[in-house]
Amino acid sequence: MPVYTVRRVLVAVPTLLLISLILFLLLDLAPGDPTAQLPLTIPPEVKENIRRSLGLGEPIHVRYLLWLKQFFVNEPLHLMSQLTGLDLGGDRHRVISWQTRSPVVDLVVERLPQTLWVVGLSYVAGIAIGLPVGIVSARHQYGWFDQVGTFVSMIGFSVPTFFSGVLLIVVFSVELGWFPSIYDTTHRVTGWDSLLFQLRQMAMPVAVLALYNAAQISRFMRASALDNLTLDYVRTARAKGLSERKVIFVHVLRNAVGPVVTVVALGVPGIFGGAIITEQIFKVNGLGQLLITSIQASDLPTVQTLTFVFAVLIVACNLLADLLLGILDPRIRYD
Amino acid sequence: MRKFTIRLAGLAILAVGVLPVSAAAAAERGRDGHVSIIYWQAPSILNPYLSGGTKDIEAASIVVEPLARFDASGNLTPWLAATVPTLANGGVSADLKTVTWKLREGLRWSDGSPVTAADVAFTAEYCRDPAGGCSQLARFDDVTAVEALDDLTVKVTFGVPKPYPYGPFVGATSPILQKAQFGDCKGARAPECTDANFGPVGTGPFRVTGFRPNDVISLEANPHYRDPAKPAFATVTFKGGGDAAAAGRAVLATGEFDYAWNLQLSPEVLKGMAAAGKGNVVSSFGTLVERLVVNLTDPSPGRGEARSTRAHPHPFLADRAVRKALSMAIDRKLLVEIGYGQAGRPACNVVPAPEIYASKANDDCLRQDVEGAKRLLDGAGWRPGPDGVRQKDGVRLSILYQTSTNAVRQDFQALIKQWWSDIGIETELRNIDASVFFGGDPGSPDTYQKFFADIEMYANNFEGADPESYLGAWRCGNEPRPASQWQGENMPRYCSEAYDRLLKEMAVTGEISERARLAREMNDLLVQDYVLIPLVHRGRVSAHARSLGGVRLNTWDSEIWNIADWHRAR
Numbered sequence: 060m061p062v063y064t065v066r067r068v069l070v071a072v073p074t075l076l077l078i079s080l081i082l083f084l085l086l087d088l089a090p091g092d093p094t095a096q097l098p099l100t101i102p103p104e105v106k107e108n109i110r111r112s113l114g115l116g117e118p119i120h121v122r123y124l125l126w127l128k129q130f131f132v133n134e135p136l137h138l139m140s141q142l143t144g145l146d147l148g149g150d151r152h153r154v155i156s157w158q159t160r161s162p163v164v165d166l167v168v169e170r171l172p173q174t175l176w177v178v179g180l181s182y183v184a185g186i187a188i189g190l191p192v193g194i195v196s197a198r199h200q201y202g203w204f205d206q207v208g209t210f211v212s213m214i215g216f217s218v219p220t221f222f223s224g225v226l227l228i229v230v231f232s233v234e235l236g237w238f239p240s241i242y243d244t245t246h247r248v249t250g251w252d253s254l255l256f257q258l259r260q261m262a263m264p265v266a267v268l269a270l271y272n273a274a275q276i277s278r279f280m281r282a283s284a285l286d287n288l289t290l291d292y293v294r295t296a297r298a299k300g301l302s303e304r305k306v307i308f309v310h311v312l313r314n315a316v317g318p319v320v321t322v323v324a325l326g327v328p329g330i331f332g333g334a335i336i337t338e339q340i341f342k343v344n345g346l347g348q349l350l351i352t353s354i355q356a357s358d359l360p361t362v363q364t365l366t367f368v369f370a371v372l373i374v375a376c377n378l379l380a381d382l383l384l385g386i387l388d389p390r391i392r393y394d
Numbered sequence: 395m396r397k398f399t400i401r402l403a404g405l406a407i408l409a410v411g412v413l414p415v416s417a418a419a420a421a422e423r424g425r426d427g428h429v430s431i432i433y434w435q436a437p438s439i440l441n442p443y444l445s446g447g448t449k450d451i452e453a454a455s456i457v458v459e460p461l462a463r464f465d466a467s468g469n470l471t472p473w474l475a476a477t478v479p480t481l482a483n484g485g486v487s488a489d490l491k492t493v494t495w496k497l498r499e500g501l502r503w504s505d506g507s508p509v510t511a512a513d514v515a516f517t518a519e520y521c522r523d524p525a526g527g528c529s530q531l532a533r534f535d536d537v538t539a540v541e542a543l544d545d546l547t548v549k550v551t552f553g554v555p556k557p558y559p560y561g562p563f564v565g566a567t568s569p570i571l572q573k574a575q576f577g578d579c580k581g582a583r584a585p586e587c588t589d590a591n592f593g594p595v596g597t598g599p600f601r602v603t604g605f606r607p608n609d610v611i612s613l614e615a616n617p618h619y620r621d622p623a624k625p626a627f628a629t630v631t632f633k634g635g636g637d638a639a640a641a642g643r644a645v646l647a648t649g650e651f652d653y654a655w656n657l658q659l660s661p662e663v664l665k666g667m668a669a670a671g672k673g674n675v676v677s678s679f680g681t682l683v684e685r686l687v688v689n690l691t692d693p694s695p696g697r698g699e700a701r702s703t704r705a706h707p708h709p710f711l712a713d714r715a716v717r718k719a720l721s722m723a724i725d726r727k728l729l730v731e732i733g734y735g736q737a738g739r740p741a742c743n744v745v746p747a748p749e750i751y752a753s754k755a756n757d758d759c760l761r762q763d764v765e766g767a768k769r770l771l772d773g774a775g776w777r778p779g780p781d782g783v784r785q786k787d788g789v790r791l792s793i794l795y796q797t798s799t800n801a802v803r804q805d806f807q808a809l810i811k812q813w814w815s816d817i818g819i820e821t822e823l824r825n826i827d828a829s830v831f832f833g834g835d836p837g838s839p840d841t842y843q844k845f846f847a848d849i850e851m852y853a854n855n856f857e858g859a860d861p862e863s864y865l866g867a868w869r870c871g872n873e874p875r876p877a878s879q880w881q882g883e884n885m886p887r888y889c890s891e892a893y894d895r896l897l898k899e900m901a902v903t904g905e906i907s908e909r910a911r912l913a914r915e916m917n918d919l920l921v922q923d924y925v926l927i928p929l930v931h932r933g934r935v936s937a938h939a940r941s942l943g944g945v946r947l948n949t950w951d952s953e954i955w956n957i958a959d960w961h962r963a964r
Contacts, residue, residue, distance in 0.1 A: 090840070092833030097446035097529065099832070100857045100864075103843075103881040105531045106834060109446075112527020112582075158438040158445075159607040160585035161592065169606060228640075233647045233670075241432070241633060241644050241651070244609055342636045344436070344609040352436065352608050352635075357829055 060385065067381075071374050078370045082363055083123050091357040093157045113157050126363060129154045134164055158358040166349060167365065171331075173244050174338075174345030178330045181265045185272025186323060192273065193280025193319075197288060198307060208277060215274025220267050224340040227263045238263050242343045264341040268334050272326070279322050283315040317388050324380035328372035424615045424628030426962035429942065431653040431954070434641040436608040436634020441591040442567055443521050444584060446529035451566050452655070453611060453632055455952030457504075457596035458569035461495050461514070462560065464950035466678065468748045468859045470560060474498060474509065474570060474597060479559075481904060490555035490904055495563065497546040502618040503572050504601040511542035516573035518550075518562060525581035532863075533561040533568045557904035558860045565858050566952035570597070599625040599958035609634060619958070626944075626961035639663065645937045646673045652939040655953060658802075661735025664935070673940055675736065679933040680949030681864075682855040683741050684806075686927040688717050691887045693794070693846045702845050703875045704887050709789050711848060715774035716791065716819075717924035720849075722770070723813040725762035730930055732809070733802040741931035745861050745917040750910040753917045759928070767817045776818070784818040792820040796840075797851040798828040806851065806929070836880045843874035845885055853932060859950060862900055862909070865916045868925075869894050886925040893919050 093113060094106040114122060133151040153162040192212075196205040232240035239260050248254050287293065288311060296306045335347035342348075346365065353361035385391055437453035439445045461475040472478050476496045479485020486493045501509035518540035521528040539551040540562070550562055562568055572595045579587035593602040597620070600613035611632040615625050633651070641654040646667035657664060657675070668675050692706035700706060710716050726740035742756040776784040776791060784791045793814070797803045804825055811821040824847065826840045832852075839846055856864035866872070867883035870890070874882040893916060900912045920926050936953065938945045943963035948955045 090827075090830040090833065090835060090838050092829065092835050094446075095829040095831075095833035098448060098857075099852075099854045101446045101529060102532045102863075103834060103883070105529065107881070108524070108531060109527040109529060112525065112584075155585050156438075156607075159591075160439055160441075160444055161588040161607060165588075166607060170609075228643070232650075233643065236648065239650055240640065240648055241636070243631075243633075244606060245604065245612055245631070339636060340640070342633065342640065344606075344635050348635060349608060355829065356438075357833075 060382075064378075064382065067378050071378070075367075075371060075374060079127070079363075079367050080123065082366050082370070083126065084119075086359050086363055086366075087119055087122075093357045093359070096356055126154065126360070130364065130367070137162075137164075154360050154364050156353070156358055156361045158353065158356045158361065163361050163364045166361065167346065167368065170345050170349050173242070173343050174331065174347070177242075177261055177264050177338075177341075177343050177345065178268060178334050178347075180261065181268030181334075182272055182326065182330050184265060184269035185276055188269065188273040189276030190280050190319070193277040194284055194307065194312065194315075196277065196281045197284035200285060205281075208281075211270075212274035212277050215270040216278075220271065220334065220337045221340060223270070224263070224267045224337055227267060228340070231263060240341070242341050244344055264334075264337055264343055268337055275326075276319065276323065279319050280315070283318050284311060287311045287315045313387070317384055320383050320387060321380045324376050324383060325373075327376045328369055331369065331372055421623035423617075423619070423622060423624060424626070426626040426628070428629045428631070429627040429653070429960060429962075430631040430633065430651045431655070432633045432636075432641045432644055432651045433655045434634070434636050434638050435656075437611060437632070438607050439591050440594055440602065440605060440611070441571075442569060443526075443528045443530050443571070444591060446567075449634065449655075452952045452954060453634075454569065454594070455566040455598070455955060456600050456613060456630070456632070456957055457598045457602060458571065458594050459597050460565055460569045461497075461563040463565050463952075463955060464859055464948070465955075466946045466948045466950070468680075468950045470564070470859070472498075474501060486559055486904075490557055490559070490902075491553075492549055492551045493556075493559040494543070494547060494549045497548070498620070499546065501597060501620060503595050503597060504616040504618055505572075505595050506618055507572075507574065508545075509570070509597055510545045511548040512545075513573045514548040514563060514570055515540045515542045516577070517569075517571045520571060520576055520580055520584075521568075523581040523584075526584045530567050533564075535561060535863075537562060555902060557900075557902065557909065558862055560858065560860070565950075566955070567857065572596075600630055621958065624958045626959075630957075642667050642937060645939055646670055646675070649673070649939060652942045653945070653954070654937045657935045657937055658737070659935075660733075660802075661731075661737075664735070668937075671940075673937050675935060675937045676945065676947045677736050677933045677935045678947040678949045679739070679747060679931060680855060681745070681747050681861070682853050682932040682949075683744055683746055683928050684738075684851065684853040684930040684932055685741075685744060686720070686810075686929060687845070687850050687852075687885045688720070688925050688927065689845050689848050689850075689886065690925060693848060695846075699876060702887070704873065704889065708848070710776075710786075710791055713774060714924060715770050716776065717927075719767040719770045719817055720814065720819070721759060721924055721927045722763045722767040723817045723819075724810060724927070724929065725813065726760060726929055727762075729806055729809065732805055734930060734932060737933045737935040738930045739933075741928040742921065743917050744920055744926050744928055745856075745865070745913055746928075746931045748859050750907065751861055751913045751917075753914040753921075755914075755918050756921050759921075762813075764813070764816055771817060778818050782815075782818060783820045790820065791818065792822070793849055794822050794824060794847040795849045795851070796824040796826060796831075796847040798831040799825045800828065803851060834881070841880065842885065843880045843882065845874070845887075850885070851929075860909070861913050865900070865913060866897060868916075868920060869897055888920070888923070888925045890919060890923070 094109050133153050137153055156163050192208050196208045199205055228240045231237045242260050248257050296310050335351050338345050338347040350365050433449050435449040437450045439450050440454045442451045442454045459473055462470055462478050463473045465471045470478050474497055476498050479493050479495055503509055521530055522534050536552045536554050538553045541549050543549055575590050575595045579590055592605040599616055599619050601616045603614050604612040613630040615628050638657050638659050642657045642659055644651040645654040647670045649672040664675055688711050690708055690712060691702050691704055692708050693702045697706055730738040730740055740760050742759040743753050745751050771784055775786045779785045807823045811823060814821050830838055830840050831842050834841055842850055868888045872882045873884040873887040874880040896912050896916050900909060903909050934949045936947055941963055943961045944959040946956055
C-alpha cells in the first residue's frame with residue numbers, strides 16, 4: 060500500500076504539469092482580452108499600454124515559465140515567510156491578478172471561508188440526508204417511502220439551481236421576509252445572535268445545494284444497496300437468523316458503501332470549485348464567483364491558478380478515493 | 395389604502411421639509427447610522443488609474459476626489475479646487491497652453507495630513523509613468539509638465555493649445571492620490587502596492603476600513619472631511635456581485651439595500667419590482683447612444699488583406715440612398731418601448747447632450763417612413779428581384795448585421811431585420827460575445843474594429859461634457875486597418891474633408907458657444923451622411939430606498955458623486 064501510494068503521487072507530478080500546460084494554452088488561445096470590459100471612452104493606445112504593463116507583450120513560453128516559477132517557487136517561499144516570519148521570498152513576484160492587481164493566492168484564501176461554510180455544509184447535509192434515504196429506499200423498494208424519495212430526488216436532480224434559488228428568494232425573502240437575499244460576507248460570528256444571523260443567511264443557499272447533493276447521493280446509495288440486497292450472503296445472513304438491523308448495517312452497508320465513497324470523494328473538489336451559479340444568485344462571493352468574474356474579465360492569471368488548484372484537488376481526491384476503497388474493501392488492496 | 399396614502403403624504407412633506415431642517419438642526423457627522431449600496435458588478439480595486447471599469451471608478455469616487463467635477467446637469471463644479479480656472483478668471487493662459495489650479499485652503503487627507511499641490515503634481519507623475527499601464531493616460535494627453543508652484547497652486551502645461559483643458563484632475567476618472575502613500579508605487583511597481591490600491595487615503599466623505607476585492611467594501615465617515623456636518627452616515631457597506639435583477643430586488647422588493655446601481659432591466663420587470671413601494675426608480679441621461687455603424691468599405695472575404703479597408707468601397711452601402719433608407723425604415727419609439735422604457739428615448743444624433751451641443755436638425759428621424767424608404771430605393775434604381783430582395787446590376791441588398799450578445803440587442807436585431815425586410819433588404823444576424831467583440835484582439839476576425847460585416851450595433855458615449863475627442867474618432871485616417879494593427883475608432887471608415895476641417899477648427903476654438911456650433915455641424919454631417927444611424931439615447935437607471943434622501947443621479951461623473959449629502963429621510 061505505501062509503495063502504491065508513493066507511485067501514484069509520483070505519477071501525479073507529470074500529470075499535473077501537463078494539465079497546467081494544457082490549461083495555459085487553452086486559456087491563452089481562447090479569444091478574449093483583459094481590456095475588453097473597459098469603457099469605449101478609453102482610447103486604443105491606452106489599452107495597448109495596459110496590455111503591455113500586464114506582461115501580454117511577452118511570448119507565450121516565457122509567460123508560461125514565469126507562471127510556473129511564480130506558482131511553484133515564489134508562492135511557497137512567500138507562504139514559508141508568512142509562517143516563519145523570516146524574509147525568504149524577498150522581492151520575488153507572486154502570481155498577480157490582472158483585475159485586482161493583488162496576489163491571486165490571497166484572493167483564494169480570502170474566499171475559502173464562505174465557500175466552505177456554504178458549499179461544504181450543503182455537501183455534508185447532502186450526505187447526511189442522502190445516505191439514510193438511499194438505504195431505506197432500497198430496503199423497501201417500491202414502497203411509499205421509496206416513491207416519495209424518488210420523486211423528490213428527481214426534482215433535486217432536474218430543477219436547475221438558478222430556478223430553485225430564485226424561487227426560494229421570491230418566496231422567503233420577498234414575500235415572507237424570513238431570510239436575507241444577499242449574503243453578508245463581512246459578518247463575523249461572535250455570539251448567539253450573530254450565529255443565528257449566520258444560520259439565517261446560509262439557510263437558502265445551503266438548502267438549494269443540499270437538495271441537489273442529497274438527490275445524487277441517495278440515488279447512488281439506493282442503487283448500490285439494491286445490488287447487494289439480492290446477493291447470496293444477505294440470504295445467508297438472514298437464514299442465520301440475524302436481525303434485519305444487523306443484516307443491513309453490518310453486512311449490506313459495508314459492501315454497498317464502497318462505490319458511494321468514491322462518488323462522495325470525487326465530489327469534494329466540487330466544493331472548492333464552489334457552486335458558481337448558486338454563489339452568484341445568493342451573492343455568496345466565494346471561489347465560484349471569483350472564477351466566473353475572472354473568466355468574464357479575461358483575468359488569465361486568476362483563472363489559470365484557480366483551475367490548476369482545482370486540478371490538483373481532483374487528482375488528490377481521486378487518489379484518496381482509491382486508498383479509502385482499499386481500506387474499506389480488503390480484497391482490492393494494491394500490493 | 396388610506397393608511398398608505400397618509401404615509402405617502404407624510405413622506406412627501408418630510409422629503410420637502412427635511413433637507414434644510416436637518417442640515418441646520420442636527421448637523422452632526424454620522425448621525426444617520428448605516429447606508430448600504432449594491433453594485434451588481436463588484437469593484438476589483440479602488441485605484442481608478444489601474445482600472446478603467448465604471449464599477450471601480452465609482453466605488454473609488456467615495457474615497458478619492460478630483461479638483462473639479464461635473465454636477466448632475468453636466469456643469470463643471472470646483473471640488474478640491476477653490477474655483478474652476480477659465481480664460482475669464484485668468485486661470486487659463488491666453489495662448490491656451492497652461493492652466494493654473496488653486497486648491498481650497500485647509501484640506502486634509504483622511505489620515506489628517508494636509509493636501510498640497512505636491513500631491514496633485516505627483517498624481518500626474520504617477521499616471522504618466524510609461525511602465526505603469528495607467529488606464530486614464532488619455533486624460534493627460536499633450537501634457538508636458540505639471541508643477542507645484544506653492545502649497546496650494548499647481549500649473550499644468552500643454553504642448554499644444556488646449557481650448558478645453560479640463561482633462562487632468564477633472565471628474566471621477568482623474569482624482570488626486572496621496573504622494574505619501576503612492577510615492578513608492580510608480581510605474582512597474584504599481585501592482586505591488588496592494589494595500590494602497592485597496593485602501594487609498596483620500597479626501598472624500600468616507601474612508602476604507604475593509605476591502606474584499608470583487609465582493610464588498612466597508613467604509614466609515616472620514617473624520618477629517620472638510621464639512622464638519624457631513625457625511626450624514628457613519629458607515630457604508632458597498633456590496634458587489636450578482637445581477638441587475640437581484641440588485642433591483644434588494645432595494646425595491648425586500649428593502650435590504652438602500653441604493654442599487656445601473657438597473658439594466660426590462661421596463662416591465664422594473665415596474666413590477668417598484669410596485670412593492672419600498673423604493674424609487676430614478677433615471678438620468680448622459681451621452682450614451684446606441685447606434686448602427688455602417689461599413690463604407692467592402693467586408694467580403696474575397697478582398698483578402700484589403701477586407702474592410704478603404705481600398706474597396708462597399709458594393710451597395712457606399713450609396714447614400716441605401717443608407718438613408720435603412721434609417722427611415724426604423725421605428726425608434728418602438729425600440730425604446732421594448733428595450734429601455736424609462737431608461738431610453740429615441741435618438742437622432744450621435745451627440746445627444748449637453749443641450750447646447752445637441753443638434754435639432756435631424757428630428758424627422760423620429761417618424762418611421764417605410765413607404766418613403768421604398769420610394770427612395772426605387773428612385774436609386776434598386777428594384778425588387780424575384781425573391782423580393784432588391785438588386786441592381788447583380789448586386790443584392792443583403793446585409794450581415796453584427797452586435798454583441800445581449801438580450802436587448804438581439805431583440806433590436808430581430809425588429810430591425812423585420813423592418814428592413816419590409817423595404818426589400820435581406821438581413822443576416824450575428825451576435826458575438828462582448829469580451830471578443832470589444833476585445834480588440836488583432837488576431838480575432840470578430841472584433842468591432844475589424845468590422846467584417848456590413849452593419850454593426852453598439853453604444854458609445856463621451857466622458858465629461860466636451861465632445862471634441864469623441865468627434866475626433868471619425869477623422870480620416872483614424873480607421874482601423876492592417877497597418878494600424880486594426881486599432882482606431884473610425885469604425886465606418888468615414889473620410890470627409892469638410893468634417894476634418896471642422897475638427898481642426900474646433901481644436902483651436904476656446905469659446906464655448908462656438909465649440910457647440912462646430913460640434914453640432916459635425917454631428918449633422920455624420921448623421922445626414924447616414925454613416926452612423928443613432929437609435930436610442932440611453933439613460934442610467936438606478937434605484938434608492940424611499941428612506942434615502944439627497945440622491946441626485948449623475949451621468950456626467952460618478953453616479954454617487956454627492957454621497958456626502960445623502961441622509962436618512964425621516
